[in-house]
Amino acid sequence: MSDPAEASLQKAKELVEDLDFKHVTSWKTEHPGALVVGHLPIYVPRPLFEAMGCLPVTIFGGGDQLDVVRGDSFFQSYICHLPRSTVELGLRGSLDAFDAFVFPSTCDVIRNLSGMWKMLFPKKAVAYLDMPQNFSPELGGRFYAAELRRVAAMLVQSGAKPLTSEALSLAIVHENQRQALLDELQALRTQEPWRIRASEAYLATRAGTQLAASDHSTLLLELLKGFRERPARAYDNARVVVVGSFCEQPPFGLIRTLEQSGCDIVVDDFQLGLTAIRGPIPLREGEEPLDSLVRAFLVQGTPTACRYVGNAPKGQALLTQIKQHRADGVVFLAASFCDPALLDQPMLEKALDDAKVPHTSVKFSENTAQFQPVREQAGAFGDSLKLWGGRP
Amino acid sequence: MTAQVIGSEAQANPVKDQSQLRQKRMIADHYKRLSTAREDGRKVVYTFVPGNLTELLGALDLLPVLPEINALQSGMRGKSAGYIAEAEKAGHSEDVCSYVKCDLGMSLKGNLGPTGEKMPAPDALLLSYTGCFTFMKWFEILREQYQCPVLMLHVPYQGDGSITPEMRRYVVDQLRHEIVPALEKIAGKKLDEAELGRRLAASARAEDDLVKVWESGKKRPSPVDGYFGGVYYVGPIFSAFRGTEEAATYYQELRTEVDARAARGEGPMTPDGPMGKEKYRLVVEGPPCWTSFNDFWHMFSSEGAVVVASTYTRVGGLYDTGFRHDPEHPYESMADYCLGCYTNLNLPSRVDLLERYVKEYEADGFLVNSVKSCNSFSVGQLQMMRILQERTGVPGGFIESDLVDARYFGKANISNRLQSFFQMVEARRARKDLPLPPPVEGRLLQLGRTA
Numbered sequence: 001m002s003d004p005a006e007a008s009l010q011k012a013k014e015l016v017e018d019l020d021f022k023h024v025t026s027w028k029t030e031h032p033g034a035l036v037v038g039h040l041p042i043y044v045p046r047p048l049f050e051a052m053g054c055l056p057v058t059i060f061g062g063g064d065q066l067d068v069v070r071g072d073s074f075f076q077s078y079i080c081h082l083p084r085s086t087v088e089l090g091l092r093g094s095l096d097a098f099d100a101f102v103f104p105s106t107c108d109v110i111r112n113l114s115g116m117w118k119m120l121f122p123k124k125a126v127a128y129l130d131m132p133q134n135f136s137p138e139l140g141g142r143f144y145a146a147e148l149r150r151v152a153a154m155l156v157q158s159g160a161k162p163l164t165s166e167a168l169s170l171a172i173v174h175e176n177q178r179q180a181l182l183d184e185l186q187a188l189r190t191q192e193p194w195r196i197r198a199s200e201a202y203l204a205t206r207a208g209t210q211l212a213a214s215d216h217s218t219l220l221l222e223l224l225k226g227f228r229e230r231p232a233r234a235y236d237n238a239r240v241v242v243v244g245s246f247c248e249q250p251p252f253g254l255i256r257t258l259e260q261s262g263c264d265i266v267v268d269d270f271q272l273g274l275t276a277i278r279g280p281i282p283l284r285e286g287e288e289p290l291d292s293l294v295r296a297f298l299v300q301g302t303p304t305a306c307r308y309v310g311n312a313p314k315g316q317a318l319l320t321q322i323k324q325h326r327a328d329g330v331v332f333l334a335a336s337f338c339d340p341a342l343l344d345q346p347m348l349e350k351a352l353d354d355a356k357v358p359h360t361s362v363k364f365s366e367n368t369a370q371f372q373p374v375r376e377q378a379g380a381f382g383d384s385l386k387l388w389g390g391r392p
Numbered sequence: 393m394t395a396q397v398i399g400s401e402a403q404a405n406p407v408k409d410q411s412q413l414r415q416k417r418m419i420a421d422h423y424k425r426l427s428t429a430r431e432d433g434r435k436v437v438y439t440f441v442p443g444n445l446t447e448l449l450g451a452l453d454l455l456p457v458l459p460e461i462n463a464l465q466s467g468m469r470g471k472s473a474g475y476i477a478e479a480e481k482a483g484h485s486e487d488v489c490s491y492v493k494c495d496l497g498m499s500l501k502g503n504l505g506p507t508g509e510k511m512p513a514p515d516a517l518l519l520s521y522t523g524c525f526t527f528m529k530w531f532e533i534l535r536e537q538y539q540c541p542v543l544m545l546h547v548p549y550q551g552d553g554s555i556t557p558e559m560r561r562y563v564v565d566q567l568r569h570e571i572v573p574a575l576e577k578i579a580g581k582k583l584d585e586a587e588l589g590r591r592l593a594a595s596a597r598a599e600d601d602l603v604k605v606w607e608s609g610k611k612r613p614s615p616v617d618g619y620f621g622g623v624y625y626v627g628p629i630f631s632a633f634r635g636t637e638e639a640a641t642y643y644q645e646l647r648t649e650v651d652a653r654a655a656r657g658e659g660p661m662t663p664d665g666p667m668g669k670e671k672y673r674l675v676v677e678g679p680p681c682w683t684s685f686n687d688f689w690h691m692f693s694s695e696g697a698v699v700v701a702s703t704y705t706r707v708g709g710l711y712d713t714g715f716r717h718d719p720e721h722p723y724e725s726m727a728d729y730c731l732g733c734y735t736n737l738n739l740p741s742r743v744d745l746l747e748r749y750v751k752e753y754e755a756d757g758f759l760v761n762s763v764k765s766c767n768s769f770s771v772g773q774l775q776m777m778r779i780l781q782e783r784t785g786v787p788g789g790f791i792e793s794d795l796v797d798a799r800y801f802g803k804a805n806i807s808n809r810l811q812s813f814f815q816m817v818e819a820r821r822a823r824k825d826l827p828l829p830p831p832v833e834g835r836l837l838q839l840g841r842t843a
């Protein structure tokens with residue numbers, strides 16, 4: 001019997017694997033004059049771009065399917081892999097259809113890459129978008145609003161539609177609809193992990209980074225229907241949270257390896273960019289929608305390695321997540337040389353140790369080809385969770 | 393990142409200049425004050441070099457501790473390997489900045505500072521988030537350890553190569569509404585704005601003198617080494633002393649000494665004594681390797697290579713493009729200071745600055761020392777080299793090492809590369825029609841551990 005989710009999953013997979021960004025070219029043909037804005041991980045406020053008629057597209061580097069030659073020559077061996085394959089994509093012309101690029105303030109690599117990009121591709125519009133690390137509305141909030149206006153002005157100069165309140169409100173509504181569906185997907189995964197494998201949830205989510213919110217919603221509706229309708233048998237695997245691969249992405253095969261090692265990944269941060277704001281962005285009467293976008297970032301932001309947590313205890317959010325999703329343990333899966341993830345990890349490990357939550361740690365690079373050691377490590381971890389349990 | 397070498401024996405000048413003696417005294421006194429801070433009822437604030445607010449801390453009678461400086465001191469004193477091992481044993485990755493691990497290791501081993509005296513625990517961590525992402529993580533880690541408040545000052549990056557009014561306002565407002573009130577609470581007293589003004593004025597005087605010292609590198613021969621010697625010169629101004637009368641006096645003395653050396657036609661002092669004939673004039677980008685500082689310096693000085701200007705000595709403040717602290721506009725100038733530190737500039741601005749240095753200081757080569765620890769510095773350096781070579785027509789050299797992780801200092805390899813670089817500079821000087829070296833290919837570089 002065929003899988004009712006298969007066709008939609010295939011669609012998602014094609015979007016994720018399309019290193020020539022043909023879907024971007026097709027979108028441009030369907031939307032004459034509209035701009036495509038490429039951005040690096042983790043988060044950018046997508047509704048802002050959509051409101052200006054632009055398609056925001058996340059660039060996650062080249063994964064394990066790209067032969068990186070020229071990109072490699074720009075980076076020393078102790079820098080993560082994502083910027084190399086991103087430069088490779090740029091130099092081989094795969095990003096020619098993009099009109100503008102936004103580099104959010106994720107880390108020093110992406111920050112410096114913004115300047116490299118300006119020098120490598122002087123004809124393209126390039127903006128560095130500084131997210132505030134101060135979350136007071138009068139301080140960080142005001143600054144962030146100015147940042148968003150600055151980026152919007154750059155896009156207008158490049159030919160985008162000027163930002164209007166009506167268009168931004170509508171884009172936020174679309175984003176909220178998408179978020180609700182992503183929440184549904186996550187809830188289904190938490191309740192019935194045997195129904196959706198982590199790799200499938202990954203494709204379903206990541207595809208959305210290449211689409212307008214409403215198109216992603218359409219795809220998610222199809223997928224959810226398919227997942228619900230597919231025959232599935234409940235089983236009781238160890239349940240794990242995967243943390244640390246929010247930027248450079250693990251190869252798809254590595255995600256598959258993890259999920260085949262006897263653990264159900266019930267929640268992960270692979271696609272943190274789409275879940276960086278928790279819950280819908282509230283639109284308030286009499287408030288500019290730009291301010292709504294700003295407020296959501298300030299007060300509803302997901303704690304990440306790149307976001308200052310203030311004086312809140314480190315690891316609290318992870319422990320809540322473990323409880324919420326009834327996880328037994330944590331797999332730290334950080335990209336080699338990823339400062340944010342690797343500097344965060346010991347603090348999170350300590351919080352887990354204090355709460356007696358088992359954890360293990362694996363490093364990868366987007367072009368890792370050897371999965372066997374991971375298979376063994378994750379298998380042993382899954383076995384130990386099943387034998388001794390871990391749920392706090 | 394920081395550039396300060398404090399009172400180290402590394403500068404083995406047998407006849408110490410007045411300024412050197414003064415700096416040594418200042419540092420010894422500071423560590424003494426820190427060691428008795430608890431008994432004396434003084435409050436201690438840890439903070440970082442780029443974007444430090446020393447005048448403000450001083451005006452509130454708070455004592456600063458700069459963990460980066462402790463780390464580099466540990467590196468120079470051969471202690472960093474043990475500290476890094478300790479931090480890695482505690483779960484910190486080999487991949488991340490060695491300053492952080494060195495500092496954590498030091499605190500795990502009893503927190504003995506560079507002078508062997510115990511460092512006081514912080515009453516607060518002033519997180520000036522300027523030019524480096526790791527700073528935030530570093531203080532998050534320290535906060536877990538010391539359970540003290542963190543005061544975050546988010547300094548935006550100059551993504552477009554300039555300071556906008558919105559950026560300035562954001563920093564000023566954080567200073568006024570969050571940082572100053574929080575520091576006042578820790579200090580237990582109100583900020584005396586007149587005292588802050590006096591300190592900012594003293595900073596500006598010191599900054600004027602420091603710029604003159606830097607600019608003396610334009611002379612032939614250069615009376616200063618703007619990198620190896622330069623890290624000593626920035627000691628007071630990058631750390632606990634900016635804004636003090638003593639630091640202002642130090643820079644006055646230093647300037648007088650440098651002027652005198654220039655008048656006598658002398659080159660800089662090196663660990664091996666006075667520098668011989670100036671053969672090569674270089675500009676250097678990137679930090680030094682502290683664990684082998686003297687060896688590293690010797691590789692240059694023994695070849696007659698003088699560093700006439702460097703960017704590392706601008707991480708704690710970029711003064712030779714005109715910025716000065718300003719008592720008339722205290723908050724705005726503190727904001728501009730933070731925003732203007734070298735690693736807070738975008739890559740095109742960094743290339744422009746290097747180009748300016750190469751041209752104005754009439755350098756005949758430039759060199760990048762790329763350190764494994766520091767993404768803030770290192771990402772983009774290979775591209776910077778290519779562009780710089782094209783724009784200036786002088787050859788670029790490239791070496792790799794680390795700040796305080798001695799496992800990444802391959803002495804023979806670095807020495808060989810430097811030799812070929814010097815030969816190339818020599819050849820190009822003799823014949824301008826010779827081709828410039830091909831771009832350094834990142835994919836051929838593999839910085840491995842030597843031990």
Ligand code: SF4
Nearest residue numbers: 080107247248338339
């Ligand atoms: S993988 Fe980590 S270090 Fe590399 S660009 Fe992404 S966040 Fe930055």
Ligand code: SF4
Nearest residue numbers: 393489524526766768
């Ligand atoms: S990453 Fe660089 S700038 Fe940041 S703390 Fe380490 S050495 Fe300093």
